[in-house]
Amino acid sequence: MTPTPVDIPTLLEISPQGGIEGRSRRYEKFLGDMDGVYRDEHAWQDAVGERGTDDLVYWVDDHRYQEGPGALIVGTSTLLPGRYGEEFAVTRGHLHAVADRAELYYCLSGRGVMLLETLDGQTSAIELTPGQAVDVPGHWIHRSVNVGDEPFVTLFCYAADAGQDYGVIAEAGGMKNLVIADGDGWALAPNPDHTGYRAD
Template sequence: MSGASRIYEKRLGDLDGLYRDSEAFAAEVSQRGADELVYVVHEQKYDSSPGALIIGTSTLLPGAVSTEFAMTRGHLHAVADRAELYHCLSGHGVMLLDTVDGDSLAVELTPGKAVNVPGHWVHRSVNVGEEPFVTLFCYSADAGQDYSLIERAGGMRTLIVKDGEGWSQIPNPDHRGYETAAN
């Protein structure tokens, strides 16, 4: 299929402020290096019109900073009503979802499972496994991403943390509410 293709990478040094434990983050940067890849997105879009789709794959490598698993920055779509499909191709992850009004969900994804993220939901991928977590995604080409809402809110409502050999979700004590952040 013809059209613009893009590869978008995030390295450890790009993710300052994402994890709660800033000392543990600094230690990871000095140990693993600021250039270490955390996630890479391969996307393809043939057009930017409202009806067009962006499709691609997101590959989030395994890892953790202190107790928090590797994650994407997360966002609300700039055109907030735009939805997105994520279909897990490999690995073991969680799609973390919040609404501005107070709903939160953590959807576990393993190969063959999919999550249909409605518009108006903030979303982030988390890798809770030991292999790369790879999803196929599809969303409207005009959606865009708003990264500042999560930052202003002090992070998403929930943290996905190590729990023995597995993972669990705990409330994020730094979260200030999206309602306040929006004003």
């Protein structure tokens, strides 16, 4: 069988500032897309009033060389800094649709936290700076949080058949913990709106 161009090894130029030369896809999230993500709705609305709904807040570049079992997706996530009340800027976060699929995140630049939770109530928060990585096992909901003042850029890799379930967090009233400002650093605070996750 002769390989097609998408099946051959591909050189990817990965920028520490975010982005992949040779990407298959880019998707972007704007401030208007983050409705309901932050607990402090008034702070989010104030930001929309100042910056507009079309203000870019994060983007993802990825490369897929094929679909199906055994294939990998490699990409970068670039989350711009910001605060919404006490909360730091976050991505929407997800659980993989095929829940046992793991994912690796490697910090290229900036300073962030990987906020992690399981459906049965386990929690973890791992700070990442350049050169550090977190290996996220299957069955863990995960969300990137930018706790610095520059873009938080991670390189990620996961199975192409994993998919994403973005609704799981919204259905639970947000994640169990929030990452909030604490002096010059960050801290976890319980989210009083969290109602618990649905069964797997």
